[in-house]
Amino acid sequence: MSDPRAGREVEVEVDVDGTPEAGQEATAEGAGLWSEAWRDLRRNPLFVLPVLVIALFTVVAFFPQWFTDLGPRSCDLARSADPPQAGHWLGFDRQGCDLYARTVFSTRASLLIALIVTVSAFVIAVILGSVAGYVGRWVDTLAARLADIVFGIPLIVGALVVLNVVADRGLLQVSGALLLFTWPPMFRLMRSTVLSVRETEYVQAARALGASNLRIIVRHVVPNALAPVIAYATVLMGVIISAEATITFLGAGLQLPALSWGVLLSTPPRTELLNTPHLLFPAVPVALTVLSFVLAGDALRDALDPKLR
Amino acid sequence: MNGDYNAATASGRSPLPPGEPVLEVRDLHVEFRTRRGTLRAVNGVSWSLEPGETLAILGESGSGKSVSAQAIMGLIDSPPGFITEGEIRFRGEDLFALSEDRRRRIRGDGVAMVFQDALTALNPVFSVGWQIAETYRVHRGTSKREAYAKAAELLDRVGIPSAHERLNSYPHEFSGGMRQRAMIAMALALDPEVLIADEPTTALDVTVQAQIMDLLTELRSELGMGLVLITHDLAVVAENADRVAVMYAGRIVEEGTVSEVFTEPAHPYTLGLMHSIPPLHRRVAALDPIPGTPPNPARIPPGCPFHPRCAFARQHCREVEPPLERVGEGRASACHYWEEVKGGE
Amino acid sequence: MASSAMSEPLLSVRGLTKHFPLTRGVVFRRQIGSVQAVDGVSFDLHEGETLGLVGESGCGKSTTARLLMRLIEPTAGEAIYGGEDIFTMSRAQLRRLRRDIQIIFQDPYASLDPRMTVGSIIGEGWEVHPDLVPKGQRRAEVSRLLEQVGLEAGHADRFPHQFSGGQRQRIGIARALAVRPEVLILDEPVSALDVSVQAQVINLIEQLQDEYGFAALFIAHDLSVVRHISDRIAVMYLGKIVESGVADEIYERPAHPYTQALLSAVPSPDPTITRRERIRLEGDVPSPANPPSGCRFRTRCWKADERCAEEEPALVDRFGHGHPSACHYADVSDVIGSSGQE
Numbered sequence A: 001m002s003d004p005r006a007g008r009e010v011e012v013e014v015d016v017d018g019t020p021e022a023g024q025e026a027t028a029e030g031a032g033l034w035s036e037a038w039r040d041l042r043r044n045p046l047f048v049l050p051v052l053v054i055a056l057f058t059v060v061a062f063f064p065q066w067f068t069d070l071g072p073r074s075c076d077l078a079r080s081a082d083p084p085q086a087g088h089w090l091g092f093d094r095q096g097c098d099l100y101a102r103t104v105f106s107t108r109a110s111l112l113i114a115l116i117v118t119v120s121a122f123v124i125a126v127i128l129g130s131v132a133g134y135v136g137r138w139v140d141t142l143a144a145r146l147a148d149i150v151f152g153i154p155l156i157v158g159a160l161v162v163l164n165v166v167a168d169r170g171l172l173q174v175s176g177a178l179l180l181f182t183w184p185p186m187f188r189l190m191r192s193t194v195l196s197v198r199e200t201e202y203v204q205a206a207r208a209l210g211a212s213n214l215r216i217i218v219r220h221v222v223p224n225a226l227a228p229v230i231a232y233a234t235v236l237m238g239v240i241i242s243a244e245a246t247i248t249f250l251g252a253g254l255q256l257p258a259l260s261w262g263v264l265l266s267t268p269p270r271t272e273l274l275n276t277p278h279l280l281f282p283a284v285p286v287a288l289t290v291l292s293f294v295l296a297g298d299a300l301r302d303a304l305d306p307k308l309r
Numbered sequence B: 001m002n003g004d005y006n007a008a009t010a011s012g013r014s015p016l017p018p019g020e021p022v023l024e025v026r027d028l029h030v031e032f033r034t035r036r037g038t039l040r041a042v043n044g045v046s047w048s049l050e051p052g053e054t055l056a057i058l059g060e061s062g063s064g065k066s067v068s069a070q071a072i073m074g075l076i077d078s079p080p081g082f083i084t085e086g087e088i089r090f091r092g093e094d095l096f097a098l099s100e101d102r103r104r105r106i107r108g109d110g111v112a113m114v115f116q117d118a119l120t121a122l123n124p125v126f127s128v129g130w131q132i133a134e135t136y137r138v139h140r141g142t143s144k145r146e147a148y149a150k151a152a153e154l155l156d157r158v159g160i161p162s163a164h165e166r167l168n169s170y171p172h173e174f175s176g177g178m179r180q181r182a183m184i185a186m187a188l189a190l191d192p193e194v195l196i197a198d199e200p201t202t203a204l205d206v207t208v209q210a211q212i213m214d215l216l217t218e219l220r221s222e223l224g225m226g227l228v229l230i231t232h233d234l235a236v237v238a239e240n241a242d243r244v245a246v247m248y249a250g251r252i253v254e255e256g257t258v259s260e261v262f263t264e265p266a267h268p269y270t271l272g273l274m275h276s277i278p279p280l281h282r283r284v285a286a287l288d289p290i291p292g293t294p295p296n297p298a299r300i301p302p303g304c305p306f307h308p309r310c311a312f313a314r315q316h317c318r319e320v321e322p323p324l325e326r327v328g329e330g331r332a333s334a335c336h337y338w339e340e341v342k343g344g345e
Numbered sequence C: 001m002a003s004s005a006m007s008e009p010l011l012s013v014r015g016l017t018k019h020f021p022l023t024r025g026v027v028f029r030r031q032i033g034s035v036q037a038v039d040g041v042s043f044d045l046h047e048g049e050t051l052g053l054v055g056e057s058g059c060g061k062s063t064t065a066r067l068l069m070r071l072i073e074p075t076a077g078e079a080i081y082g083g084e085d086i087f088t089m090s091r092a093q094l095r096r097l098r099r100d101i102q103i104i105f106q107d108p109y110a111s112l113d114p115r116m117t118v119g120s121i122i123g124e125g126w127e128v129h130p131d132l133v134p135k136g137q138r139r140a141e142v143s144r145l146l147e148q149v150g151l152e153a154g155h156a157d158r159f160p161h162q163f164s165g166g167q168r169q170r171i172g173i174a175r176a177l178a179v180r181p182e183v184l185i186l187d188e189p190v191s192a193l194d195v196s197v198q199a200q201v202i203n204l205i206e207q208l209q210d211e212y213g214f215a216a217l218f219i220a221h222d223l224s225v226v227r228h229i230s231d232r233i234a235v236m237y238l239g240k241i242v243e244s245g246v247a248d249e250i251y252e253r254p255a256h257p258y259t260q261a262l263l264s265a266v267p268s269p270d271p272t273i274t275r276r277e278r279i280r281l282e283g284d285v286p287s288p289a290n291p292p293s294g295c296r297f298r299t300r301c302w303k304a305d306e307r308c309a310e311e312e313p314a315l316v317d318r319f320g321h322g323h324p325s326a327c328h329y330a331d332v333s334d335v336i337g338s339s340g341q342e
Helices: A006-012 A033-042 A045-062 A099-135 A137-151 A155-164 A171-198 A201-208 A213-249 A261-266 A277-304 B005-010 B067-073 B100-109 B128-140 B144-157 B176-188 B206-223 B234-240 B258-263 B268-276 B315-319 B338-344 C061-068 C091-100 C118-128 C135-148 C153-157 C165-177 C195-212 C223-229 C247-252 C257-265 C306-310
Strands: B023-034 B037-049 B054-058 B081-090 B111-114 B194-198 B226-231 B243-248 B251-257 B325-328 B331-333 C011-024 C030-045 C050-054 C076-081 C101-104 C183-187 C215-220 C232-237 C240-246
Touching (some): A045 A277, A099 A137, A155 A213, A201 C101, A213 A261, B037 B251, B100 B111, B100 B128, B128 B144, B176 B206, B226 B234, B243 B258, B251 B268, C030 C061, C091 C101, C118 C135, C118 C153, C195 C223, C223 C247, C240 C257
Parallel strands (some): B054 B226, B054 B243, B111 B194, B194 B226
């Protein structure tokens, strides 16, 4: 039972001889790692389902009018806080606005902020991470220390502070504040992957062929360091959606009349938070998209990991 | 044989009847079920080990040479690995028919294993002395002090200088050769009757390799252990083993005493391996290697699995898989044309 | 292609030294010592010949290879190629050098970019040196190279993970040959391969050398393989060359105790060969961060005395056999029994 060796030995095993290289000639159609990953993902329900959910919300974001006949501002104070009824499945808020319609029209801002932040963080991470990781020296020290400092500030607190001094908080301002505090982990991930790719023999071989640094970064380093960052970016989408909802709920995010899931969460008076559906209904799409992005990111990470091949 | 195993080991084991193997593998089948298909890693492998004997299992990567040892030690994770057929007998008892508890006791006490990479096989957060002492204490129920004394004695036995002072060293403070010695000491802690060494010298330098092999051979004869030596290195086999089983594509293709197999191979694969190694003693014009590559265990060729690489192959080999047949005193070969192979040398 | 030993060497290495600094601290980095990976190594490589560099792990043989490609910068020393010192070359000269000298790595799994097709891996050199092969002919040239290294032209569109270790090593060789090097550095090119595949790759290297006439620096720890492929051999121990000479000299008349111990430790696959008494070396190779004073081998040497601790032995020809050894007490001894063999 308590043989101290038992646990360790298992780790060492199977690889020695048990799982021999399955690679040779195994896949005759010239498939790259990306297309093989895609083939795996297509068959993975834990990837396909979240992606369908995300796709649905994307369509809602672009074409909210397809999902409701009402406008986002079709409010009737007479119906203030009315319960759900035919044609108004989710009922009405205190201003008498149809909650379903408002949820639908809020999707765009939430997804857009997540997209802006994630794409910008991704670009920063990939460029800064490759340069810092590959070139090293003072560039690396500078970037890494900067990231460390920012990394020490909690996302929500940091964003709250920044947004508190901004007078006019629109989509771009909120995105900017969130971006400020979300790029460091992604940058660090990229940088550490680049550091390991830089030491590989294929990069050494490219250097030995006389290839320039730029060429090596573009042809070898970035393509081989991208996979974990892509998986992380997917998860980050979910993180940003919930972060936006949180800071807006706390009153530092988007302001009315703008609409987002966070705005919906923040409109009901604090005293009613627990006994109305006002909180629940906008919370459902937040939870659903966040979960979808996290699940898809996980599946992506597994599929892109060449070690599992 | 049915007495209390623990009592038997603590008071020195009862001697085996002469000619009785201490460890026996019979018709073992192991497969790994992966996303990309089923890999038949071992396909009906049988071998037996007499007390005090060194049996070498020789094979290249993917030949399945380590798999039977892993099955003995219970190291095959399931899934993906499945033992679909066969039995493993230690002192006549079938391991798979025993209770989990008893099986584990045999694995600690009766059969021990050393690995290629001592750095990953030793736990980095515990001192070497602690790891050896703990193994001993848990299985033998001795006091801590006694266990540490035993650990020091073992480290000394495997040739670690100033063993007492090294008890508190951590694995990373040891050199490669020293770590390998420490792992051997740990394996010896419970006086095993069989020691399985899986590529014990592959990660070591030539001069250190020789030291470790000398140590294993010495311990074997001194303690009367059976030694199973799993390796890809023909020279290590030639210098250290009594008998050899050559594996290819999850099967034993040739078996016999080392001197006979290496002077007069009866399987084209063994012959090809010997021709692949440049001699140290003279220069040859060109090597005469086996063409092609070892087969993917997910897609082993029909008939004789070696036929696509074999110079002796003909139509019969493509259709009928040759069984491992007796080809002389204590020798077996799985080749339809073994006489031709043997005669041609 | 035949080279006379008298001719001007193609590559001439003198006093090559690489000490890796050992540092502590992240913000305030300070050097606490250095790993003396290569320490004053000198050798010549002539046109078309194969020089074998043997030694155990940590002896500095792979560092030497990386230094000559200038993948890392040396601490001291020079390497003259085409009348120029590799270590002071300009950027443009270096680019040219990296056509003339090519390297093949040990690990066939790590040395090919997993996200590139075999065709683009082999053709990468032509994108860096576009004048080598005109664009229109590259596809055909890739096919030719693939066939030359024993693969099929159709393999150009596949990816590395679809090949076995031996096949990948062939791809690595094709990539190096694509830029038509004059010197090929082979860093343990077969030690990661299965025995039956090793011999195929060795044969391939020999056959390509006959065809292309490149000089080879063959780095390995397997003494049988090195003897088979090399014309001359240099034995390294802890960053220094301890003995060098033509292959037969080294194997049949080794003079340095380390060479003798190394040769004597190699097991023989032939059970009929009766070996001489094996020389058993005690202990492991000392750390290159803290090498012994004087002769670096003295801590494991049965001949060592005070002189060896104080005075470092020079690498000089001590017996007029044309093969220098670095030992005060060098003494020729046939440890593998080769003279009795044939």
